[in-house]
Amino acid sequence: MDLLRDSLKDTASEQSLSDRLLHWFSDVKRDLPWRKTGDPYAIWVSEVMLQQTQVKTVIPYYERFLHSFPSVEQLAKASLEDVLTIWSGLGYYSRARRMWEGANYILQQLKGEFPRNYDALLRIPGIGDYTAGAIASIAFGQNVVAIDGNVKRVVSRLLAWSEPVETARSYRHLRDTLMTWQSALQPGDFNQALMELGALVCTPTKPACLRCPLADVCKGHLEGDFLRYPVKKPKAQRQVVTRLTFVLRKGNQVYLQKRSSRGLLADLWEFPGVELSQGDSHSLHDDLPLIDSEESFDLFQKAVPQEVFFDNRVKDQFQRGLLWQGPVWYTFSHRRWKIIWTVVDLSEQYLLDKERWVSIKDLRAIPLPVAFSAIIEQLYLLKT
Numbered sequence: 001m002d003l004l005r006d007s008l009k010d011t012a013s014e015q016s017l018s019d020r021l022l023h024w025f026s027d028v029k030r031d032l033p034w035r036k037t038g039d040p041y042a043i044w045v046s047e048v049m050l051q052q053t054q055v056k057t058v059i060p061y062y063e064r065f066l067h068s069f070p071s072v073e074q075l076a077k078a079s080l081e082d083v084l085t086i087w088s089g090l091g092y093y094s095r096a097r098r099m100w101e102g103a104n105y106i107l108q109q110l111k112g113e114f115p116r117n118y119d120a121l122l123r124i125p126g127i128g129d130y131t132a133g134a135i136a137s138i139a140f141g142q143n144v145v146a147i148d149g150n151v152k153r154v155v156s157r158l159l160a161w162s163e164p165v166e167t168a169r170s171y172r173h174l175r176d177t178l179m180t181w182q183s184a185l186q187p188g189d190f191n192q193a194l195m196e197l198g199a200l201v202c203t204p205t206k207p208a209c210l211r212c213p214l215a216d217v218c219k220g221h222l223e224g225d226f227l228r229y230p231v232k233k234p235k236a237q238r239q240v241v242t243r244l245t246f247v248l249r250k251g252n253q254v255y256l257q258k259r260s261s262r263g264l265l266a267d268l269w270e271f272p273g274v275e276l277s278q279g280d281s282h283s284l285h286d287d288l289p290l291i292d293s294e295e296s297f298d299l300f301q302k303a304v305p306q307e308v309f310f311d312n313r314v315k316d317q318f319q320r321g322l323l324w325q326g327p328v329w330y331t332f333s334h335r336r337w338k339i340i341w342t343v344v345d346l347s348e349q350y351l352l353d354k355e356r357w358v359s360i361k362d363l364r365a366i367p368l369p370v371a372f373s374a375i376i377e378q379l380y381l382l383k384t
């Protein structure tokens, strides 16, 4: 490793790796809204949104979010539901909820003053190593690194790092190496330049090494085996779970209920549903599970408010047999949902306690899990 560091320094002796990277960045960097601000709050918003989401998708959400909540104080004082509504469509809603909790921490524990260094930023709920490093270096010029997936990929290729990048040992190794390369004068630009290199040149499957400013010192490239990096741990197989979903419909309205504030898709609205026992034999394929009307009704009782059972129209539909649709597949980090869904019509005059009825045409404005998007699209098309 020391040899490689030395070789990187020697090869780039006339112009350091950092200088070359910064020079390249100033020539090619994209004109993005969050690059025009030094406001740590706005940088925080952009960094959170950019996690697992593409730049072009993020831009309108970023602008809309800052328009609705222009400061950390305004974010903290907003209701969580309003925040989730503005976030709606961007997915991974726990990011918005954690940011809202972080804003409340800043308002209540720090009297609204945004922390100005990496260690203090790390104490904010929802801010981890990467985001703290990005905000501290970009907004406050602190000499710290910010290692996201792009940076891990680039650096592991530069070093031909042969261990899985997800481990703590690899993280320490990449961080320590980056600290020896980093620009003392422009740490924020250096971190952004590495991310930009990963986004524009050193992409996951087709790195454009001919356009890379670091090609002559990149060990992965020089070995001709750059796609071997980053080395990943073998993936544990995702568990597939079949979820039956019941869309309760009354005229042109549908019923939503709120998920618990813990666990998967916490605090989001959803169509009532129930998971079948894990690993059922149909779960891996596109075919629909065979569920007779008695079993359907048992599962329905687990999923929906009790009052619904007394609606005669509902009973009729179960006796006639439900029309199941799907599957809609949705992948979380550790599991896949195979969603099978059906519409159950309620009598027009039927009321539910604690009901939450939403017009179908307004569904897109509600913070529903992206997992249900395909169902919502179908509901627009279905006739009542």
Ligand code: SF4
Pocket: 154, 157, 158, 201, 202, 203, 207, 208, 209, 212, 213, 214, 215, 216, 218, 219, 220, 221, 226
């Ligand atoms: S030379 Fe190729 S593999 Fe190496 S950092 Fe540049 S783009 Fe990535």
